[in-house]
Amino acid sequence: MTHLTRQELQQTHCFINGAWMGAGQQLPVHNPATGQLIARVPRCDGTQARTAIEAAHAAGTGWAATPAGQRARLLRRWFELIVAHTEELAQILTEEMGKPLAEARAEIGYGAAYVEWFAEEARRIHGDVIESGRPGSTFVVVKRPVGVVAAITPWNFPCAMLARKLAPALAAGCTVVAKPAEQTPLSALALARLAELAGVPAGVINVVTGDPVAIGAQLCANPLVRKISFTGSTHVGKLLIRQSADTVKRLSMELGGNAPFIVFDDADLDLAVTGAMHSKFRNAGQTCVCANRIYVQAGVYDRFLEKFVARVRALTVGNGLEAVDIGPLIDARAVAKAALHVRDAVDQGARVLVGGGAHALGGNFFAPTVLADVRADMLITREETFGPVAPVIRFESESEVLAQSNDSDFGLAGYFYSADPARVARVAQALECGMVGINTGLISSEVAPFGGIKQSGYGREGSHYGIDDYLSIKSLCHGDLN
Numbered sequence: 380m381t382h383l384t385r386q387e388l389q390q391t392h393c394f395i396n397g398a399w400m401g402a403g404q405q406l407p408v409h410n411p412a413t414g415q416l417i418a419r420v421p422r423c424d425g426t427q428a429r430t431a432i433e434a435a436h437a438a439g440t441g442w443a444a445t446p447a448g449q450r451a452r453l454l455r456r457w458f459e460l461i462v463a464h465t466e467e468l469a470q471i472l473t474e475e476m477g478k479p480l481a482e483a484r485a486e487i488g489y490g491a492a493y494v495e496w497f498a499e500e501a502r503r504i505h506g507d508v509i510e511s512g513r514p515g516s517t518f519v520v521v522k523r524p525v526g527v528v529a530a531i532t533p534w535n536f537p538c539a540m541l542a543r544k545l546a547p548a549l550a551a552g553c554t555v556v557a558k559p560a561e562q563t564p565l566s567a568l569a570l571a572r573l574a575e576l577a578g579v580p581a582g583v584i585n586v587v588t589g590d591p592v593a594i595g596a597q598l599c600a601n602p603l604v605r606k607i608s609f610t611g612s613t614h615v616g617k618l619l620i621r622q623s624a625d626t627v628k629r630l631s632m633e634l635g636g637n638a639p640f641i642v643f644d645d646a647d648l649d650l651a652v653t654g655a656m657h658s659k660f661r662n663a664g665q666t667c668v669c670a671n672r673i674y675v676q677a678g679v680y681d682r683f684l685e686k687f688v689a690r691v692r693a694l695t696v697g698n699g700l701e702a703v704d705i706g707p708l709i710d711a712r713a714v715a716k717a718a719l720h721v722r723d724a725v726d727q728g729a730r731v732l733v734g735g736g737a738h739a740l741g742g743n744f745f746a747p748t749v750l751a752d753v754r755a756d757m758l759i760t761r762e763e764t765f766g767p768v769a770p771v772i773r774f775e776s777e778s779e780v781l782a783q784s785n786d787s788d789f790g791l792a793g794y795f796y797s798a799d800p801a802r803v804a805r806v807a808q809a810l811e812c813g814m815v816g817i818n819t820g821l822i823s824s825e826v827a828p829f830g831g832i833k834q835s836g837y838g839r840e841g842s843h844y845g846i847d848d849y850l851s852i853k854s855l856c857h858g859d860l861n
């Protein structure tokens with residue numbers, strides 16, 4: 380198997396119709412840990428986006444007609460190349476995004492798992508036969524690829540978020556125009572390079588880096604694009620929904636969250652503390668499924684805080700290329716948002732137990748923080764913080780905590796810890812969200828459906844449900860089958 384070096388993998392051109400090409404203007408990519416310029420990529424606009432859409436459209440007929448087994452083999456080869464290049468991809472990811480190398484390696488494995496999963500699912504796209512109830516006639520239901528897909532992805536999981544859109548799209552027979560986040564285009568380009576190496580035909584995957592407004596407007600307005608799959612902020616998600624209305628596109632929206640994390644009196648406290656560490660501090664708190672509000676019942680409130688604070692105090696912060704637990708936040712705007720949430724809470728009576736603001740390293744580093752005595756009306760419980768700040772809220776009863784947990788416009792993930800089977804059944808049903816962690820802080824997997832309700836969006840990624848977002852149902856009425 381060909382092995383590319385890190386330099387060969389780090390592409391700095393965009394990828395359209397199987398060719399690597401530039402644009403007049405360039406976009407700088409910085410390392411958030413050091414501020415250093417690491418690369419420049421093309422600053423494409425609507426013109427290049429249109430060229431990419433037309434290439435994807437032209438490639439669509441051939442790709443949709445490619446036997447599923449052949450699509451599966453190409454995806455499998457791509458998966459193997461991603462796994463074989465884990466180290467190079469992880470280095471690129473950490474440099475452009477900041478997360479610790481160990482987490483970057485885990486993300487490459489996680490992204491690759493979606494490619495493997497959908498390589499398998501490509502051959503399991505089944506239809507139905509339905510008796511019509513009328514003599515001599517039968518309905519045959521088939522599933523067809525939706526067509527050209529626009530995949531718009533965020534910076535927090537630059538490899539995995541793209542992989543979990545590209546893999547089901549390709550498995551279903553769709554072609555794709557991907558637009559990665561401005562801060563993290565290199566991981567997307569590296570994935571495209573490996574897909575090229577795997578033998579994915581020209582035009583099936585296109586990656587356009589650059590101006591989000593101009594590219595986004597083209598992706599939404601162009602009638603050749605039949606579907607948009609977006610992961611990112613609710614604000615941009617709503618904009619894309621509005622912009623796509625005129626061409627009536629299929630949409631998958633994986634938007635912001637505000638996950639409650641509940642610890643009941645009967646919980647295994649050590650397990651709950653470990654779960655809170657995973658859920659809150661993975662990726663420095665920059666995930667949409669992060670615990671954003673930690674509710675602890677009065678009977679274990681002090682003991683939970685004591686154990687939790689000890690674990691948070693031990694977290695090491697620094698450049699993700701070194702052996703640390705927490706890297707930098709993505710940019711100064713993210714640091715300012717975390718600082719604002721802490722300041723607002725403290726001004727209204729919350730206590731800082733550890734951390735509390737910018738880290739001594741300066742730059743984009745934020746100190747892992749625990750706040751006690753947080754209340755429902757504070758900014759930090761209403762909005763997604765997207766940083767390493769853990770607000771802890773005391774509660775008395777199950778009904779009170781459920782009411783507070785569900786009092787949110789968002790409904791992506793929720794977590795709770797309890798040893799009581801009856802409570803487990805009740806609370807799992809009552810939480811208003813798309814995913815629930817029960818005595819665990821880690822819920823993400825390629826085998827399970829990922830997605831939300833309310834303003835956290837719609838559509839599901841991963842699992843056997845995930846391919847449906849890229850398929851249209853077509854009903855064939857046979858008048859004379861018998």
Ligand SMILES: NC(=O)C1=CN([C@@H]2O[C@H](COP(=O)(O)OP(=O)(O)OC[C@H]3O[C@@H](n4cnc5c(N)ncnc54)[C@H](OP(=O)(O)O)[C@@H]3O)[C@@H](O)[C@H]2O)C=CC1
Nearest residue numbers: 532533559560561591592595611612615634635667763765
């Ligand atoms: N659900 C999730 O996983 C994520 C949630 N968020 C939430 O959003 C907040 C802000 O993060 P941010 O990076 O600004 O998220 P955005 O929603 O702005 O970015 C996500 C993607 O959308 C693109 N985008 C931005 N504007 C447009 C547009 N007009 N048309 C088409 N695409 C567009 C971005 O491109 P570009 O980078 O070029 O601007 C990026 O590729 C975070 O603090 C967090 O709360 C953020 C990231 C992921």
Ligand SMILES: O=C(O)CCCC(=O)O
Nearest residue numbers: 535536610666667668823
């Ligand atoms: O933040 C996101 O958008 C995705 C979180 C990563 C995951 O757990 O899948």
